[in-house]
Amino acid sequence: MLEALNVSKDFGANRALDKVTLRVKPGEIYCLLGANGAGKTTLINLFLDFIEPTSGEVRINGRKVADDPLSTKRDIAYIPEQVMLYGVLSGIENLKYFAALATGERHSREQLLALLTEAGLPEAAADGRVSTYSKGMRQKVGIAIALAKNAKALLLDEPTSGLDPKAASEFSQLLAKARDRGVAVLTTTHDLFHAKQTGTRIGIMKQGRLVADLSSQDLSHTDLETLYLQHMAA
Amino acid sequence: MKARTFWLVFAHEARVLIADRTLPLVLTLFALLIGYAITNGIVEIRARDAAVASILTKQNERNARNIDQLQRINAGIETPAPFSNAADPANVGGGLGGRFAYVPTSALAPMAFGQSDMIPNYYQVTYRSRVNFMYDSEIENPWNLLSGRFDVAFVIVYLLPLFIFAMSYNLLSAEREQGTLRMLLSQPLTLTKLVLAKVSIRAGTILTCAILIPVAALLIFRPETRDAVSLVQLAAWAVLVCAYGLFWFAVAVIANAFSRSSAANALVLVGSWVVLVLIVPVLLNLAVSVASPAPSRTELATQTRLITVDGLRRYQKLFSADYRYSDKPDLLLPKDGRFEVQSRPKAAFMLQRDVEADIQKLLDRFDAQLEGQQSLVDRWGVISPAIIVHEGLAALAGNGSQRYLHFQRQVATFHATWKQFFEPRILESRAMTEADFAAMPTWKWQEETLRRQLSDLSVRAIQILALVLVVAGIGFWRLKKSSAV
């Protein structure tokens, strides 16, 4: 379970988050929408302990992130907008390293290949140097790393950016599977359609504030679009 | 689990550093340089050992010749030439029998021989005043003498920091710049452990190179280094090199903890090197020579000349007397244990004796000044790790200023003993006997005690390690506060 309780974050005079309260329960996919600079990435960074909240608190499975970030990090997997890897190593070598860091365990080549395949990276590409990968291919390695961790919560910052439509839809299926396993998923996106498609809950952020927090079932696609544009215009 | 994370990062770093060729490139280049430096040192010290050995051989040959000649003179089968007469104490106490006082090269000498290049490692001791053989070369503030030759100490003190920078200027900034830091820190891994592991692989490889190559070369090609004392010295040497290397790694950590760009880091690091390795020693030199100015050599030369002229005047009669050898060749032969030393050599002896006595005050001032400068360097050298370590490495190699001063003091003592031995013989015209040749003072070098060396060294090691702790402390404290984004 991911919880942000009345969280604010200031960067100097700039208030990036303003008293945001949000919960993502196990088995939920929470899609966070909002304009550029609305504060979505900032919120995710708080869960990762990359930054500390100015006020309020951030909890993962009931534990405050600030108290023991090492242990809360064991429970979450993270895919950034740009998965960045070691260019001089192959995809599978990168996966091996991060998977070992994530789990403290060694994975066999077969296990690693299976993870890459599940993430949608063709086996033939696994041994190529990452410096020769496209953005989407790197993204898939990032997905494989998250899969390897088998975490209780997923933090995804525009994870499908750079993925081709087929890969994006396969990724949605992976998310659905995770949801069914009881994983709590917090994902940001600019894709309203995708949000409605995969999300169980939808939040809309504007200038650091969470201005809407809805159940996906209660909305149609057009409802969501209208609502979003209304909020943006307000 | 904890240890595992460390080793994971460690092994991963090794893989990346090999794949991007940093490690092979840096290590090969460094190995070549330090390999060349130690080869240089071994060759140089061999040549120096050979030079001393050949001087000693010549000295022994001449001594044997003198004894031989004395036996023939006493047997009445040889009439010696006037100025190479083994029966004449003035001859033997002067150039004919003068002994060489020398510093043997230390076992670790090839590690740092730059300084000894400019300081004589032997003198011929006769009854001549020390001012005429020890103080006739330019002796400067010791730290000045330390630079200049391509020896291992130079590679360690001057070049090693640059290699350390090449490996670690972007230790953390690269991960930040390429975005992998976010990926790493989203895993259960602290920035501190990440940096520790990254420093470990780099420090481990380059310091192994820096220590193993010269030490192995010495153990193989310089058997003197295989005894217990030398092994202790080698260990101390390794500690000093490690501490120095760690200091520069700590500086790299600080740079990475405070700044975010690799380019800025590189600039800051090279700047710190220029300041600590190049500028501070020069400034310290300047400060030392202002605070405790080197005694004037011109003054010494002038004084010596004045005293000499004075003496010449005092002994004018003796100096102007004839040798009388041409009309009385019998004077070249000892008779009943007596050898009539002619007035000129007698006067020469007394002149040198008087010069020595009169100039003593000035020489003492010279020595005091030199020691004063040295202790200033010792005290203030702490402001630059380069000075601490270079002085330490030179000391371990037996080419440090302390051992040099130690040598000078021993030469002074030996010189005094030598003159004491000859003074009554010359002034009372006693002929040299075979027993005299056996009883003549011989040079015996008294090595500095290992304990003294080690206590000096542990002070240096502690100074460096304290610097490491302070610098690394600041670096890691700052790391704790810096974020991944």
Ligand SMILES: Nc1ncnc2c1ncn2[C@@H]1O[C@H](COP(=O)(O)OP(=O)(O)OP(=O)(O)O)[C@@H](O)[C@H]1O
């Ligand atoms: N490290 C930082 N230092 C200073 N300001 C920051 C920092 N990170 C974010 N901000 C500011 O916080 C605000 C929110 O940024 P954030 O990255 O969270 O937006 P976002 O919703 O993720 O935008 P996008 O859709 O473009 O990814 C912006 O005004 C941004 O300038």
Ligand SMILES: [Mg+2]
């Ligand atoms: Mg963002």
